Amino acid sequence: xxxxxxxxxxxxxxxxxxxxxxxxxxxxxxxxxxxxxxxxxxxxxxxxxxxxxxxxxxxxxxxxxxxxxxxxxxxxxxxxxxxxxxxxxxxxxxxxxxxxxxxxxxxxxxxxxxxxxxxxxxxxxxxxxxxxxxxxxxxxxxxxxxxxxxxxxxxxxxxxxxxxxxxxxxxxxxxxxxxxxxxxxxxxxxxxxxxxxxxxxxxxxxxxxxxxxxxxxxxxxx
Numbered sequence: 096x097x098x099x100x101x102x103x104x105x106x107x108x109x110x111x112x113x114x115x116x117x118x119x120x121x122x123x124x125x126x127x128x129x130x131x132x133x134x135x136x137x138x139x140x141x142x143x144x145x146x147x148x149x150x151x152x153x154x155x156x157x158x159x160x161x162x163x164x165x166x167x168x169x170x171x172x173x174x175x176x177x178x179x180x181x182x183x184x185x186x187x188x189x190x191x192x193x194x195x196x197x198x199x200x201x202x203x204x205x206x207x208x209x210x211x212x213x214x215x216x217x218x219x220x221x222x223x224x225x226x227x228x229x230x231x232x233x234x235x236x237x238x239x240x241x242x243x244x245x246x247x248x249x250x251x252x253x254x255x256x257x258x259x260x261x262x263x264x265x266x267x268x269x270x271x272x273x274x275x276x277x278x279x280x281x282x283x284x285x286x287x288x289x290x291x292x293x294x295x296x297x298x299x300x301x302x303x304x305x306x307x308x309x310x311x312x313x314x315x316x317x
Contacts, residue, residue, distance in 0.1 A: 102166040104149040104180050106133035110169030115140050150179035161187035168194040174201055185209045229313040244305045250297040251317040260289040268311050269304030
């Protein structure tokens with residue numbers, strides 16, 4: 096199967112981290128920036144590092160960005176540059192464009208002009224760190240969409256010794272248990288029986304209504 100090609104436009108900390116991580120998974124990555132030092136740094140790990148102005152569609156066309164399946168516009172601080180880059184990428188036919196935005200207004204604008212996904216990494220990481228400080232049980236949490244998350248949690252003390260059936264987690268907390276790990280780093284057991292009795296060392300992989308889960312978890316009510 097042909098591997099996806101990725102383009103990363105803007106090689107600050109955010110962009111270069113994405114480019115390097117994709118490269119570590121043997122992805123084909125074209126990385127662009129207007130700064131020579133950024134391009135030189137990225138050239139050590141990406142497939143192709145190019146000194147280019149990504150607001151210029153002809154430069155992007157010449158580099159072959161139109162052949163990429165995914166492009167990341169990582170220069171979120173200059174709105175005009177981000178807008179031009181997204182418009183150029185869509186004009187070249189790139190199927191999926193992810194863009195970085197520095198605030199809510201930029202996020203709204205970039206979505207309106209064609210970005211398929213817009214992220215605010217500082218805000219999202221800040222929220223994640225804050226939730227980690229509040230949480231007593233969460234090991235990891237991934238948002239699926241605006242309403243649901245997949246979460247790995249340490250079994251709360253008040254659940255220990257009770258069966259999944261008796262706890263009625265779906266009814267009481269909006270939680271469905273996908274799997275149970277008996278101890279850290281052990282293999283996950285998928286689809287546990289309703290009669291399974293939770294033990295103190297258990298870690299549970301669950302899908303949850305995010306708002307409901309956070310209400311109970313961060314207020315210490317699980």
